[in-house]
Structures are given as structure tokens and as C-alpha cells.
Amino acid sequence: xxxxxxxxxxxxxxxxxxxxxxxxxxxxxxxxxxxxxxxxxxxxxxxxxxxxxxxxxxxxxxxxxxxxxxxxxxxxxxxxxxxxxxxxxxxxxxxxxxxxxxxxxxxxxxxxxxxxxxxxxxxxxxxxxxxxxxxxxxxxxxxxxxxxxxxxxxxxxxxxxxxxxxxxxxxxxxxxxxxxxxxxxxxxxxxxxxxxxxxxxxxxxxxxxxxxxxxxxxxxxxxxxxxxxxxxxxxxxxxxxxxxxxxxxxxxxxxxxxxxxxxxxxx
Amino acid sequence: xxxxxxxxxxxxxxxxxxxxxxxxxxxxxxxxxxxxxxxxxxxxxxxxxxxxxxxxxxxxxxxxxxxxxxxxxxxxxxxxxxxxxxxxxxxxxxxxxxxxxxxxxxxxxxxxxxxxxxxxxxxxxxxxxxxxxxxxxxxxxxxxxxxxxxxxxxxxxxxxxxxxxxxxxxxxxxxxxxxxxxxxxxxxxxxxxxxxxxxxxxxxxxxxxxxxxxxxxxxxxxxxxxxxxxxxxxxxxxxxxxxxxxxxxxxxxxxxxxxxxxxxxxxxxxxxxxxxxxxxxxxxxxxxxxxxxxxxxxxxxx
Amino acid sequence: xxxxxxxxxxxxxxxxxxxxxxxxxxxxxxxxxxxxxxxxxxxxxxxxxxxxxxxxxxxxxxxxxxxxxxxxxxxxxxxxxxxxxxxxxxxxxxxxxxxxxxxxxxxxxxxxxxxxxxxxxxxxxxxxxxxxxxxxxxxxxxxxxxxxxxxxxxxxxxxxxxxxxxxxxxxxxxxxxxxxxxxxxxxxxxxxxxxxxxxxxxxxxxxxxxxxxxxxxxxx
Numbered sequence: 106x107x108x109x110x111x112x113x114x115x116x117x118x119x120x121x122x123x124x125x126x127x128x129x130x131x132x133x134x135x136x137x138x139x140x141x142x143x144x145x146x147x148x149x150x151x152x153x154x155x156x157x158x159x160x161x162x163x164x165x166x167x168x169x170x171x172x173x174x175x176x177x178x179x180x181x182x183x184x185x186x187x188x189x190x191x192x193x194x195x196x197x198x199x200x201x202x203x204x205x206x207x208x209x210x211x212x213x214x215x216x217x218x219x220x221x222x223x224x225x226x227x228x229x230x231x232x233x234x235x236x237x238x239x240x241x242x243x244x245x246x247x248x249x250x251x252x253x254x255x256x257x258x259x260x261x262x263x264x265x266x267x268x269x270x271x272x273x274x275x276x277x278x279x280x281x282x283x284x285x286x287x288x289x290x291x292x293x294x295x296x297x298x299x300x301x302x303x304x305x306x307x308x309x310x311x312x313x314x315x316x317x318x319x320x321x322x323x324x325x326x327x328x329x330x331x332x333x334x335x336x337x338x339x340x341x342x343x344x345x346x347x348x349x350x351x352x353x354x355x356x357x358x359x360x361x362x363x364x365x366x367x368x369x370x371x372x
Numbered sequence: 373x374x375x376x377x378x379x380x381x382x383x384x385x386x387x388x389x390x391x392x393x394x395x396x397x398x399x400x401x402x403x404x405x406x407x408x409x410x411x412x413x414x415x416x417x418x419x420x421x422x423x424x425x426x427x428x429x430x431x432x433x434x435x436x437x438x439x440x441x442x443x444x445x446x447x448x449x450x451x452x453x454x455x456x457x458x459x460x461x462x463x464x465x466x467x468x469x470x471x472x473x474x475x476x477x478x479x480x481x482x483x484x485x486x487x488x489x490x491x492x493x494x495x496x497x498x499x500x501x502x503x504x505x506x507x508x509x510x511x512x513x514x515x516x517x518x519x520x521x522x523x524x525x526x527x528x529x530x531x532x533x534x535x536x537x538x539x540x541x542x543x544x545x546x547x548x549x550x551x552x553x554x555x556x557x558x559x560x561x562x563x564x565x566x567x568x569x570x571x572x573x574x575x576x577x578x579x580x581x582x583x584x585x586x587x588x589x590x591x592x593x594x595x596x597x598x599x600x601x602x603x604x605x606x607x608x609x610x611x612x613x614x615x616x617x618x619x620x621x622x623x624x625x626x627x628x629x630x631x632x633x634x635x636x637x638x639x640x641x642x643x644x645x646x647x648x649x650x651x652x653x654x655x656x657x658x659x660x661x662x663x664x665x666x667x668x669x670x671x672x673x674x
Numbered sequence: 675x676x677x678x679x680x681x682x683x684x685x686x687x688x689x690x691x692x693x694x695x696x697x698x699x700x701x702x703x704x705x706x707x708x709x710x711x712x713x714x715x716x717x718x719x720x721x722x723x724x725x726x727x728x729x730x731x732x733x734x735x736x737x738x739x740x741x742x743x744x745x746x747x748x749x750x751x752x753x754x755x756x757x758x759x760x761x762x763x764x765x766x767x768x769x770x771x772x773x774x775x776x777x778x779x780x781x782x783x784x785x786x787x788x789x790x791x792x793x794x795x796x797x798x799x800x801x802x803x804x805x806x807x808x809x810x811x812x813x814x815x816x817x818x819x820x821x822x823x824x825x826x827x828x829x830x831x832x833x834x835x836x837x838x839x840x841x842x843x844x845x846x847x848x849x850x851x852x853x854x855x856x857x858x859x860x861x862x863x864x865x866x867x868x869x870x871x872x873x874x875x876x877x878x879x880x881x882x883x884x885x886x887x888x889x890x891x892x893x894x
């Protein structure tokens with residue numbers, strides 16, 4: 106116990122560049138999460154539309170695709186893609202990414218990480234969106250159809266706006282999981298917070314203060330907890346607001362119990 | 373209260389956004405440290421790797437980020453430092469370009485070179501015939517020896533003693549096979565990075581770490597309750613990793629290494645990174661082994 | 675095509691040993707998660723404020739913390755502090771404690787589904803709080819949350835890969851896959867079989883829980 110609180114073990118925190126270095130790494134994680142959620146939403150929506158299609162020929166393969174990606178470990182997917190993504194794509198990424206992103210994100214291996222995160226999370230978000238859309242009263246679609254709206258118009262003006270609005274809290278909640286998942290990209294040597302943490306612990310070599318693993322990773326953990334707690338509060342409030350506005354809530358999405366901050370506050 | 377809480381959330385959201393933006397802006401691209409223009413930078417035939425690199429203005433080199441004294445990411449500067457890094461900078465200077473470093477672990481360095489993410493490997497990589505199938509090597513630029521690290525009070529004295537004990541080494545290193553040969557009953561723990569081996573031996577999860585003596589020296593410097601047994605049971609010539617078949621680039625790298633040695637820079641860097649930490653009698657000079665000889669040390673098994 | 679089978683036949687021992695390690699890791703962690711999760715859930719629904727708080731802190735901490743960071747803290751940190759845990763204990767405990775937070779939340783909603791009325795009634799009949807929980811509430815709550823438990827088991831199977839990749843260094847399916855890849859350098863084939871291994875586990879778990887659902891679940 107004394108090891109935990111011994112001030113010597115915390116000295117590294119205010120010495121030199123250590124904290125800033127950790128924080129910069131953490132920003133990389135957040136930025137990766139931000140990019141990933143945007144693309145995951147786009148692809149998730151596309152997948153969801155495929156999934157709810159009336160044609161089995163479309164919805165069935167889409168369903169298989171989603172189920173496969175949701176059942177594989179994300180770290181497994183990331184490791185594979187780091188090896189399998191063709192160089193041409195990586196070059197394209199490296200050229201396309203704007204300069205104002207930090208160096209760690211300019212790294213072309215980030216594409217493999219992003220692809221992995223997007224493939225996995227778009228499958229999850231697809232299920233969230235599907236649930237949001239399906240939770241919409243059937244009557245609405247039928248009413249829209251009877252008003253003479255085409256399928257696309259029904260989707261665009263009636264179903265999607267309401268269905269998608271319902272899934273905002275769940276999406277914010279998924280963003281929390283995504284934040285945590287960005288630590289997995291450290292396995293392919295992208296310089297984010299976990300790698301920076303390991304570097305800080307090894308920096309005793311350069312003379313200077315020894316930074317023990319326990320303390321360094323407690324600090325890293327705190328960074329995540331703070332940001333994620335804020336997001337989870339946000340998610341809960343959005344959910345309560347939605348419930349008040351429309352009087353209905355989204356059905357709990359099956360298979361997403363590993364999400365944070367959903368639907369459990371009935372008090 | 374409702375309104376107050378909402379402002380709370382907005383404030384947090386703004387803070388996070390601000391941090392993200394500041395974080396992005398705050399990272400200036402690394403200033404060009406190669407202020408000293410290389411005396412003469414050769415012009416190269418177009419179509420060669422060298423010319424391409426010169427056009428790009430940079431060479432991407434894979435180094436270790438957690439293995440002092442050869443490659444270690446320094447949190448104070450955010451840049452890697454070490455013997456491999458210095459050699460990399462030297463080669464880059466000769467080419468007249470900037471050196472960009474990226475982390476290359478024992479496991480991923482060859483795939484990274486093969487698919488073009490990096491242009492050169494300088495990652496404490498031992499020359500073996502098996503690796504030579506996938507990539508090319510330069511002439512050896514350093515000779516390390518395999519050794520074993522144990523806590524000072526350990527009863528492990530010889531390779532044989534490793535049998536039945538937990539031994540740590542890196543996934544993808546030459547030691548994976550070597551240990552299976554020399555101590556087949558050893559319980560081998562494979563990790564991604566040597567810094568994890570250090571942590572494992574420090575907290576008692578493994579009884580020994582085996583890898584190149586220079587890497588072990590880096591560990592002893594960080595924790596002097598560990599000691600190296602001094603077995604030197606293998607010879608590990610380090611070579612730079614070059615894309616397969618690129619003979620002109622190999623020639624350039626070989627020349628650069630030769631100049632690195634002849635100009636005395638090798639000795640200077642050695643003294644700074646390795647020499648000052650080990651006793652006189654163990655110090656060495658530049659390698660005299662040739663690539664051919666090195667390849668014979670780790671022949672293909674078939 | 676023949677390459678695909680070759681990779682499997684030549685490396686079947688590695689893949690199957692990895693699969694077995696993953697299975698054991700998840701099984702033990704599941705037990706830990708259920709036990710701890712139940713305890714925390716009980717704390718969370720207790721009529722005592724500060725017990726709720728403690729449970730709440732546990733849940734919020736573990737749900738907002740990345741598993742990889744938790745592994746570093748638990749394994750490296752605890753050992754440095756002098757607690758001699760082995761990699762197996764560290765791996766199963768971390769995975770178990772991490773998942774316990776989610777199980778606690780699932781159970782909590784299960785308890786609410788059962789209804790506060792039953793709790794109040796039992797207490798007013800003179801049953802102690804622990805007895806109420808054990809005999810009346812939790813059995814029903816468990817049966818309500820079987821589907822949720824099923825998907826948490828699947829999440830555990832996926833998270834087990836993180837344990838293997840961390841410095842805990844257990845030779846699980848992912849680690850074996852990477853080792854075979856290091857030997858053969860055929861990522862597509864090797865990772866294909868690794869994926870098959872994981873899908874085997876998750877599909878088995880899904881089927882098992884569907885069965886349990888049919889037999890035991892209460893739908894509310």
C-alpha cells in the first residue's frame with residue numbers, strides 16, 4: 106500500500122515533460138476515436154439500411170457481415186489489417202490526411218487501425234440504428250406509405266429522423282467504448298497514450314526520475330475515466346431528454362450490454 | 373439546477389474540443405535538426421531508391437523505441453535516441469534527407485519493410501539466413517552476443533539452469549528458436565517488447581531474460597539489482613534491413629556504414645552509448661565480420 | 675486453397691492449445707465476474723445510501739477504464755507493490771473484475787424488472803436484506819438477464835484477446851496466431867484460422883445461451 110502513495114513514486118509527474126508527453130498521447134487516442142466514430146456512423150447507417158431491407162438477398166448477407174465483425178476481437182482485427190492492408194491504400198491515407206493532425210496520426214499504419222475500428226464499430230452502430238429504426242411505431246411507416254411517399258421519402262422524412270434521434274444516447278455510449286478501444290492500436294506500434302506510458306516508464310535510462318508503471322498507468326486510467334464519465338453523463342441526459350420529449354424510449358439493443366450508460370437508470 | 377448542469381456539460385465539451393484542437397496545433401512538425409548540411413551529398417541515378425528518397429526529402433527508418441542504448445523514445449523530446457538512431461541519422465545525412473523514425477518491434481519490422489512503410493531497418497536486428505530470404509542485409513555494423521539476465525540473487529548460472537524456469541524474450545527474435553534448442557524445457561514467455569520483459573523480471577513473473585547483451589545492458593542500467601551472466605552463448609551480428617534485391621541501395625548503405633566506422637563516428641557513438649556502461653575488458657571496436665560470415669552463423673534449418 | 679489447409683494441418687497443435695487457453699481464461703473469468711458482479715449488484719440496489727455509492731464507484735471505474743490500462747495497473751502495479759500474483763490470476767482477475775461491472779449493471783436492471791415491491795414486501799415480512807436478495811430477488815433477476823449475460827460472455831471472449839496481448843503474456847489463441855504468423859508469414863491464411871477459432875467460441879456461447887434462455891428465462 107505504501108508503494109502506491111509513496112511520493113517518490115509520483116515525482117515523475119511534475120518532472121520534465123512527462124505529463125505533457127502522456128497527455129499528447131492521450132489526445133492521439135481521442136482524435137483516432139473522433140475520426141473513427143464519424144466513419145463508423147456513415148458505414149453503420151449504410152449497413153443498417155441494408156439490413157432492414159425487405160429483400161432477403163440484401164439483408165441476409167449484410168446480416169452475416171455484421172455478425173462476423175461483431176464476434177471477432179477488435180485487437181485481432183486490427184492486427185490482421187495492419188498486415189493485410191495494401192500499400193497503395195496506406196499511401197493514399199498518408200497523402201490524404203491533413204497536416205494539422207499530429208505526427209502520430211500521419212503515420213500510415215493508422216489506416217489499418219482506423220479500418221479495424223470502423224469495420225467493427227460500424228457493425229455495432231448498425232445494430233443500434235436498426236433498433237432505433239425498428240422501435241419506431243409501425244404505424245408511422247404505414248401512414249407515410251398511405252400518404253403516397255416512396256420508400257426513400259418515407260425513410261428520409263419520417264423513419265430516419267425519428268429513429269436516428271433515438272439512438273443518439275446509445276451512440277454517445279458507444280463512443281465511450283470506442284475511446285477505450287483506441288488503446289488497442291498500441292499493439293501495432295502507433296504512438297498513443299499506452300506507448301507513451303511505456304516510454305515514460307523506461308526513461309530512467311536518460312537519467313532523471315524513475316517512473317513506475319503503476320503510477321503512470323493510474324494517471325492514464327484517470328484520463329480515460331474523466332473523459333468517459335463526462336461522455337456517459339452526456340449520454341444519460343440525452344436519453345432522459347429524449348424520453349421526456351417523445352414519451353418513448355428505444356428498446357434495449359440486444360447484444361450491447363457491454364455498453365456503458367444505457368437504459369439502466371430507472372430511478 | 374437544470375440549467376446549471378447543462379452549462380457544466382457544455383463547458384466540459386468545450387474543454388475537450390479545445391484540448392483536441394490545441395493538441396493538434398501545438399504539435400509543430402519537427403524542426404529540421406539536420407542544420408549542418410552534409411559536406412557533399414551525392415547525386416544519384418534516377419530510379420534508384422536513393423534518388424527517390426532524395427525526392428521525398430526523407431527516409432523512414434524503423435528503430436526500437438524501448439531498448440536502450442540502441443533505440444529508446446525519450447519522453448522529454450518525443451524523439452527516439454540511441455546507437456541505431458545515430459547511425460540512422462548518419463545515413464540520412466549522407467543522403468541529404470531528414471530521418472523519420474518509427475517504432476519497429478522484432479515482430480513487425482520485416483513486414484513493415486516489405487510493404488514499404490519503412491525504408492530501412494535499424495532495429496538491433498540479427499543477420500540470419502531465414503530473414504535474408506525476405507529482405508537483404510547490409511554488412512554487419514555491430515556484433516552483439518546472446519546472454520542471460522537474472523536477478524542478482526538468482527541461482528541460475530548456466531544455460532542448462534534455464535530448463536524448467538520461466539524465460540522471457542521477444543516474439544520474432546532469434547532467441548525464440550535458440551532457447552528451444554539450448555534449453556528445451558524452459559518455459560518461454562514471449563512478449564512484444566523488451567521493456568515488458570524488464571517489467572516481468574522486475575516483478576518476479578519470469579526468472580530470466582535472454583537477448584542480446586547490449587539490450588540486457590540497457591536493462592541493467594535501469595535496474596542495477598539485475599545482473600548479466602556473461603555467457604555470450606551466441607554471436608549476433610546486427611545488420612541494417614534493406615528491401616530485397618535493392619543492390620544499389622545496399623551498396624549505398626554499406627558505404628555509409630564503412631564511412632561511419634572509418635570516420636571514427638562508430639567508436640565515438642559506441643563509447644557514448646555502450647562503452648561508458650560496461651567494464652574495459654568487455655568493450656569492443658568496430659566489427660570486422662563480413663555479411664557472408666554472418667550468414668553462416670544462423671543458417672537455414674532444413 | 676491447399677495452402678489454407680496446409681497452414682491448419684501443420685499448426686493445429688498451436689491453434690488448439692491457444693483455443694484451449696482462451697476457453698479456460700474466459701471460463702474462470704466468467705465465474706469471477708458472476709460472483710463479484712452479483713455482490714456489486716446487491717450493493718447497488720441496497721436500501722443503504724453509502725453502499726449504493728460504493729457499488730457505483732466500482733461500476734463507473736471499471737466501465738470507463740480501458741481493459742489494457744487495467745491490465746497494466748493490476749499486473750505490473752500489484753506485483754511491484756509486493757503482491758505476488760501469477761499471470762493467470764492477473765489475467766482472469768482483471769477480465770473478471772472488469773466484466774463484473776457490466777454484470778452488476780445488467781443484474782441491477784434485472785432486479786428492477788423484478789420490482790421493488792417484492793423487496794419491500796420481503797423486508798416487511800422480517801426477512802433480512804441478504805436473505806431477501808438470495809432467496810427471492812436474485813434468482814428471478816438472473817433469469818431475466820440471461821440474454822444480457824450471453825452477450826457479456828461474448829464480450830469476454832473478445833476481451834480475452836487483449837489479455838493475451840498485454841504483458842501478462844498468456845499463450846492464448848491470439849498469441850498463438852501471431853506466433854504461427856511469425857513462423858510462416860502467411861497472414862491471410864493464419865488469421866483466417868484464428869478467426870475461425872474465435873467464431874467457434876462465440877457461436878458456441880450464443881447457442882448455449884439461447885438454450886438457457888429458452889429453458890430458464892423469464893420475459894417481462
